[in-house]
Amino acid sequence: MAGLETRELECFLVLAEERHFGRTGERLFVSQSRVSQLLRSLERRIGATLVHRTSRRVTLTPLGERFLADLRPAYDALAAAVEGARAAARGVGGTLRVGFQGTADARLVRAVTAFHAAHPGCETELVEIPFADPFGAVRDGLVDASVVLLPVEERDLVLGPVFSLRQQTVAVRAGHPFAGRPALTVAELAAVPLVRPAPPAPAYWRAVQAPGDLPGPEVTTLQEGLSLVAAGRGGLLLCRPTADHHRREDVVFVPVDGLPESALGLVWHRDRETETVRAFARAVAAEPDGAREGVSRTRR
Structure with a gap:
């Protein structure tokens, strides 16, 4: 199979039907000499003659x-x-697996519902990442x-619609000096060690999720972060919808x-x-x- 050329195989199959080098070339949109070249290459690859050639006829x-x-x-x-794969790529069908961080909120669920209504033949699975x-x-x-x-x-990912732009809140333990405040300033937030996402998240992304110079503990899941907040190990920045979804007695969410x-985006490879x-x-x-007018965009 090493170096096998599908064009050589196609040429042999057409020649077996036409039994004529000229007509084979016409069907393949190549010259008669090119047909001969492809056939000779295939025969060398196999190590034996596949076609008898005479001035009037071709026989196998x-x-x-x-x-x-x-x-x-x-x-x-x-x-x-190959055609089946091309058809699947062109059409809408099969199973679509959609990842989400933290919470599959109402906006995402509504989008899934609308997608199913428009494409009833397509199944959708929601997967927490x-x-x-x-x-x-997405990469894997x-x-x-x-x-x-x-x-x-x-660079290997496409950023599609951007949506859910919301004010950020900081989660602090109940009883923290900031817990009773209606809001914090950025300067006041700088005094709070912030729980940070652990690698493999890229450094630029981690820095946005936990800005400032007071590093807190690193976590891999949102629940780990909230548990450390409840234990008094630091604060955790969350968008308002995620904060509303994760209300708990031992954690208070204060607007900043x-x-x-904060914003969400849909990405794919x-x-x-x-x-x-x-x-x-x-x-x-x-x-x-789910998407503010003028905000949805795509990186190409």
């Missing part, structure tokens, strides 16, 4: 007849597999697309004034983009509370 050798009988079904199966590894599941092919916290600067808003992924991205962008 016994080995050529046997090779034809074995090759035809295998070639047809290969062509069908680690807080500290926002891009790994474990999910087809993921909803992740911004920023996204990965002056920080850039550049080399595995399909029409199904694009259709889901359109469903996410179309949600009225």
Whole structure:
């Protein structure tokens, strides 16, 4: 199989049907000499003659007849597999696996519902991905697309609709001096050690999720972070919807004034983009509370 050329096989199959070098060239849109070249190359690869050539006719050798009988079904199966993959890439179907960090919130669920209504033949699975590894599941092919916290600067990933821009809050333990405050300033937040996502999250992404010069403990999941907050080990920045979803008696969420808003984005791998992924991205962008007008964008 080393160095096997499908063009040589195609040439042999057409020649076996036409039994004429000129007509074979016409069907393949190549010259008659090119047909001869392809056939000679295939025969050298096999190590035997497949075709008897005369000035008037072309016949297959016994080995050529046997090779034809074995090759035809295998070639047809290969062509069908390629066409099936192309059809799947062009169409919307199969199962779409969507990753999310922390919580599959109402906006994501509404997008999934709208996507199913538009494409009833497509199934969707929601998969939680680690807080500290926002891009790994997409890269490894474990999910087809993921909803992740911004920023996204990965060259092999496409950033689709950006949505859910919300004020950030800091989670602190109940009883913390800041727990009773209606809001904090950025300067006051600088006095709080912040729980940080652990690697393999990239350094630029980790820095945005935990800004400041007071490093707190590193965690891999959101629940680990909230548990450390409850134990008084530091604060944890969360967007307002995630904070609302994770209310607990031993943790208080305080808004922070002056920080850039948090945002979510849908990402997928550049080399595995399909029409199904694009259709889901359109469903996410179309949600009225899921994507602010003028904010949805794509990195190309």
